[in-house]
Amino acid sequence: MKKFILLPAAFAVSVMFAACSSTPTTTSQLDQARGDFQAAQSNPSVAANAPLEFKAAADALDRANAAAAKRESLDEIDKLAYIAKQKVATAQEAAKAKQAEGEVANAARQRDEIRLQARTAEANQARNAADRAKTQAEQAKADADAARAQADAAAGSAREEQAKNAALQQQLADLQAKQTERGLIITLNDVLFNVDRAELSPEGMRTAQKLADVLMQEPQSVVLVEGFTDSTGTSAHNLDLSQRRAESVRNALIGLGVPAAKIASRGYGEAYPVASNSDAGSRQLNRRVEIVLSQNGAPIANRR
Known part of the structure; x- marks a missing residue:
């Protein structure tokens, strides 16, 4: 328009x-x-x-x-x-x-x-x-x-x-694990080491492999490796040997794939015996390494 x-x-x-x-x-x-x-x-x-x-x-x-x-x-x-x-x-x-x-x-x-x-x-x-x-x-x-x-x-x-749980329980049974207040304890006896030495024997390494298999299935577990000796020898020698044996087990587990951050080691020498040290059989029981496995990431209580 x-x-x-x-x-x-x-x-x-x-x-x-x-x-x-x-x-x-x-x-x-x-x-x-x-x-x-x-x-x-x-x-x-x-x-x-x-x-x-x-x-x-x-x-x-x-x-x-x-x-x-x-x-x-x-x-x-x-x-x-x-x-x-x-x-x-x-x-x-x-x-x-x-x-x-x-x-x-x-x-x-x-x-x-x-x-x-x-x-x-x-x-x-x-x-x-x-x-x-x-x-x-x-x-x-x-x-x-x-x-x-x-x-x-x-x-x-x-x-x-x-x-999986059944297999894990069988593995723990094979390792003769015992439930305690501190957690599961697996004991490695003296025959897994050479005489007066800290290196694991071939049998000891096979046992370490079984233990590593268990620990790999428990990702939240905290592990403490404790070494002990009998009362033969000086206290200083026994303390050093127990520490080296505990450290040897720790290193073996780390080499088998267990994270180093979750494993600690400690030697006690002739302290905390489980037998009297009065005969050879008793002393052999005292020469041991104990692996304490605390499940679910709980801290491991100190020995009393």
Whole structure:
């Protein structure tokens, strides 16, 4: 739609008389016409919906302003101003009517769109309900399959754990482990070392391997290797020998894969005997290395 760029007649009059010192002729009727025109001009709907009527109003006001500028009679000015006012009112009413027609047409379109949306929504709801039913059935099947798989896995894991625990208990039984307040204690006797030496014998290394296998299955365990001797020889020699034998067992376990940080060693010499040292058999019992295994990472209590 073609738009008209209009210069308000009141502004045209003011420009016309800007250069002269005399006051232009005007009337209250003309002032009202100018005010009505400015109000219509500030309303975008008037120019958009009634462009021809608005152009006629502008032309009529220009004629009234021209008559005032020429100082024609007040009656003539009022007559032209009245005509301008009427044409402004006509433009405003035409704009309102055109806008109302648009609103009615738009309302009809909205009703049609709402009906279409309602029908579409009903179809979508039916389709969504069918999709949900299908999804629920598929999910129920998936849940049942998952529950069955989980039960199978749990049963398999339980059987595996039971087998693992049984094997571990058998290994501990083979090593003659004993449960005490300090933890499990495994005793390596004197025959696993060469006479008066700290190096493990081949049989001692095989025993160390069994012990390492157990410790590798107990990742949270804390291990203390304690060495002891009989009362033969000096106390200093016995203390040194017991410490070296405990350290030898620790090094063997580390070499077999047990983390060094979890193993400590300590020698006690002839202290804490388990027999009287009065005969060879008793003294052999006192010459030993004890491995204390504290389960679940609990600290090992000191000897009392």
